[in-house]
Amino acid sequence: MNDDLREQGPRRVGQVKEVTSLSNPIVKDIKALSLKKARDETKSFMAEGLKLVIDALDLGWTVKILVYSKAGRGKPLVEKIAARTVAAGGLVLEVSDKVMSAITRRDNPQMVAGVFEQRFRALKDVQLGKDETWVALDRVRDPGNLGTIIRTADAAGASGVILIGDCTDPFSLETVRATMGSLFAVPLVKTSVEEFVRWKAKCGGQVVATHLAGAVDYRTIDYKRKPVVVLMGNEQSGLPDELAREADALARIPQAGRADSLNLAVATGVMLFETRRHLLTLGEAK
C-alpha cells in the first residue's frame, strides 16, 4: 500500500503528478478503496464531485489525494482546490479519462474525486444537548439506506448517526454517493449493543425506538421534553428485544395498504421530521 494513503507523521510538501497509466501504484491504491479491506487498512475513502470536495474542505476535512481529469485543467475552482490540497500537504493527480473512469468505476465519471481520511466519533464523547436529535441504527445492511439516512439526518438538522453492531460501511462508494455530500456534515459513531445500552443509561435523552409492534403512535410523543435518540431496526429482522427494551417509547408509524412495513430510510425520515417538527421552519431553508 502506497504511503500516500497512510498517515506518515508530519505532512510532507504536496505535489502535482500527471498520471495516465492504470498500473500506477497510487491509482491502484485508490481503485482498491472500493474494497472494505483497503478502506479499513488505510482508514481512507473516496468521494466524487467538485462541489462535494469543496464542501468537504469548507467543513474542515483534509483531502489526502485530489484527483482530477484533464477536463479540469485550468478551471478556476479545480485549481483552487488543487492549491488548497497542496498547501495542506496532500497530493494532486491530473489523470486521463481512462484512469478517472477506472478509479470511480463509472463510464461518465465526475471531473474531480478526493481521497479523505475516515472519521468516527467515540460514543462516550457524545453528550446530548438541548434540542439535539441523534439517529441510532441497529445493523443497517443496505448501503443506499445508510447513505439516504445520513442525507436525511443532515436535512432534518440531526446531530449525528450512531451505528450499532455489524452495519454496512458508511465509507463505501455506494453509501458515500447516496449521502450526496452530507457524509461530511453528519458525525458518525460506531458502537456495540452493550456500549449503546451503557451510554443510554447516562445520556440524559429519551430513546424513541420504532417497532412494527410499537403501541405508541409516533405523532403523540413529546419530542420537546428531552433530546431524542431515534432508534431504528434492521431491514430484515427489525429491532432485537435487547434494544427494544431500552426504549423510553416504542413508536409505530400507522400504515394503510398492503405493505408490511416502510423502508428503513423512509421510516427514519418520517420519524426525524416529526421529532424535529417544532425546530424546523421554512425561514431556515438554504
Ligand code: SAM
Ligand atoms: N420485518 C421487519 C420487522 O419485522 O421489523 C421489518 C423491518 S423495517 C423494513 C425496518 C425498520 O424500519 C424497522 O425495524 C423499524 O425501525 C422501521 N419501520 C418500518 N416501518 C415502520 C412502522 N410502520 N412503524 C415503526 N417503525 C417502522
